[in-house]
Amino acid sequence: MTDQAVTDIRAAVRALMPTARDELATLVRFTSVADPRQFPPEQCVAAANWVKDAFVAAGIGSVDLIETADGSNAVVGHQPGPPGAPTVLLYCHYDVQPPGDESKWHTDPFELTERDGRWYGRGAADCKGNIVMHLLALRALRGSAASDTPFPVGIRIVAEGSEEMGTGGLEALVEERPELFEADMILVVDTGNAAVGEPTATVTLRGIANVVVNVETLEGEVHSGMFGGPAPDALAALVQILSTLRDENGDTVVDGLDSGQTWGGVGYDEAQFRIDAGVLDGVDLAGTGSVADRVWARPALTILGIDCPPVVGSAAAVQPRASARLNLRVPPGMDPSVAQAALTAHLTSRAPWGARVTIEPEPVGAPFRARTDGPGFAALGEAMQDAFGKPLGTVGQGGSIPLCNVLADKVPGAEIVMLGVEEPRCLIHAPNESVDPSEIENLAVAEALFLRRFAAR
Numbered sequence: 415m416t417d418q419a420v421t422d423i424r425a426a427v428r429a430l431m432p433t434a435r436d437e438l439a440t441l442v443r444f445t446s447v448a449d450p451r452q453f454p455p456e457q458c459v460a461a462a463n464w465v466k467d468a469f470v471a472a473g474i475g476s477v478d479l480i481e482t483a484d485g486s487n488a489v490v491g492h493q494p495g496p497p498g499a500p501t502v503l504l505y506c507h508y509d510v511q512p513p514g515d516e517s518k519w520h521t522d523p524f525e526l527t528e529r530d531g532r533w534y535g536r537g538a539a540d541c542k543g544n545i546v547m548h549l550l551a552l553r554a555l556r557g558s559a560a561s562d563t564p565f566p567v568g569i570r571i572v573a574e575g576s577e578e579m580g581t582g583g584l585e586a587l588v589e590e591r592p593e594l595f596e597a598d599m600i601l602v603v604d605t606g607n608a609a610v611g612e613p614t615a616t617v618t619l620r621g622i623a624n625v626v627v628n629v630e631t632l633e634g635e636v637h638s639g640m641f642g643g644p645a646p647d648a649l650a651a652l653v654q655i656l657s658t659l660r661d662e663n664g665d666t667v668v669d670g671l672d673s674g675q676t677w678g679g680v681g682y683d684e685a686q687f688r689i690d691a692g693v694l695d696g697v698d699l700a701g702t703g704s705v706a707d708r709v710w711a712r713p714a715l716t717i718l719g720i721d722c723p724p725v726v727g728s729a730a731a732v733q734p735r736a737s738a739r740l741n742l743r744v745p746p747g748m749d750p751s752v753a754q755a756a757l758t759a760h761l762t763s764r765a766p767w768g769a770r771v772t773i774e775p776e777p778v779g780a781p782f783r784a785r786t787d788g789p790g791f792a793a794l795g796e797a798m799q800d801a802f803g804k805p806l807g808t809v810g811q812g813g814s815i816p817l818c819n820v821l822a823d824k825v826p827g828a829e830i831v832m833l834g835v836e837e838p839r840c841l842i843h844a845p846n847e848s849v850d851p852s853e854i855e856n857l858a859v860a861e862a863l864f865l866r867r868f869a870a871r
Contacts, residue, residue: 420800420863426554427858434546434854435533439526440464441508441542442535448486448509448576458575461508462487465545465573472552473564474571480594482583486575490594493569499869501568502790503597503828504861505817506544507577507604510537511843518845532839532848539840539849544603545573547835550858555865566869570597574817577604585820592824599790599829599868600821601861606836608680608809610850613798613860615791616832617679618710618810619818621744621781623754624718626774627655627761632734642732649722649736651769656738658764659715664700666715668742669763670756673713675745677706679808690838710810713753716741743812750778782818790829793867794860801860833857 444461447453466477466489477491486509495501513523513536521527523536537543548571556564572595574584588595605616631646661667682705693699701708708714721737723729742757744750758773765771785791786808795806811832818830835853836842 419866420859423554423862424801424859427550427855427862430550430553431851431855434550435526435851437468437549438533438538438542438546438849439535441545442526442537443524444508445524446509446537446575447512448579448581449512452512458509459487462489462573462575465489465508466491468545468549469552469571469573472549473556474552474569477571480587482576483586484576484579484581484583486581486583488575488584488587489571489573491569491571492594493565494563495565495568495869496563499567500598500871501570501596502865502868503570503572503595503600504548505572505574505600505602505604506548507541507574508545509575509578510540510542511578514845520846523845523847532850534846534848536847538847539606539836540842540847541577541604541834541836543835543849543854547854547858547861548603550854551861551865554858554862565865567865568597569865570595582816585817588817588820588824595821595825597825597828600825600831602815602818602821602830602832603834604815604836605811605832606834606840607853608682608807608837609686610837610839610853611802611804611856612680612837613802613804613806613856614680614833615784615794615798615806615808616811617784617786617808618746619782619814620710620714620746620810620812621748621750622779622814623742623744623750623757624740624776624778625742625754625757625761626737626739626776627652628735628737628772628774629655629765630735630770630772631767632732634734635729635731636734638730638732645732646767646769647732648769649733651766652720652722652736652738654766655761655764655771656717658760659740660700663702665702666713668713668715668753668757669760671713671748671753675707675711675747677704677711677810679706679810682706682709682809686838706810709812711745713745713748714743714812715757716743744781746781746783748781750780754778779814779816780819782815782822784831785829788829789871790868791831793871794831794833794864797860797864797867800863801856
């Protein structure tokens, strides 16, 4: 692509940035939390209609609201491209996390506020900033269209309405109506760069293999003064079992699971990780290898909760039973069902004193690895280089996005990659969420350039 073409797209996007700010302010005002117990559902409906109308105005000819199995509305649109052109699906979501303790916000969470060059508000980054980014890219392309069709490729739009709740409405819609999602390239725009100005694609997601472990040793509580010592303490047994899941370095250890994988993409600076995770001064990080190895490439065991007597009100008693819920994150290349079975076998084999151990498996979620050898990824890399002036890097994500695996199953011919405006300083899901407007601008330029480049392949 010529330097002039890049300059023209940049100029078009930059001229639209004041409009983008106004639109993001409007979107942030919608308290579109997809939980009717906390917020009026009418706000989600209003947000969905705003998104629908905005994409129609941006050139998507057919856009509908489709109610999903969880009651939320998905905004689904399609604009065919020129004959023979590929189709690109652009994903985002308009629902947001609750604001939490509003006393911790410096400004109204539902009023976009500019401070220190950033735009603050709930959803400013996750994910309403990405909606605005899509609109910028489409408008910039439409303004430079040289054919009868508004865009050089076919465009599908999907804006989810319950992503933050994880209730699976959109995944069910993909299963039921995969034709709505048919595309050659799918951009799941709900992640972000490793840092402001550092173009980054998320290419792996860890899966999940949770279990609840229950330990029983006595018929009921007995007095610790009379029986403590020889009476087998179920809570102590549970603690001993759980202690075997990490070695002396803090690495996750589960019999039969490989914990030595390494990450080959962009690293994760240890100092930045400490800041992002809020690690206290003087406390070491757990495990060995690079931070990227530990959060993106290896299995990781977290104790989510323990059922046992609370400190306040506890009695002098030996506990007959105790339970814990365990979260096992599974890297790409590892079968979550196999990992869950390995964790179950490990836990039951480590029971001291013949304690009775039962395991309750929870539904597993598969890890995900994006293709990085296709024409779509190549075009995206070139577009990000032009927009940011730096080569595209790749990162993983420690969590899971079930939608990616469903799309990979139901649209098997599509390349899928994750990106977005949500760099670490955004503090998504936390008080004082914000977005750097330069990320919105640069990502919009990159997306517009990508759509042009992909059309030519």
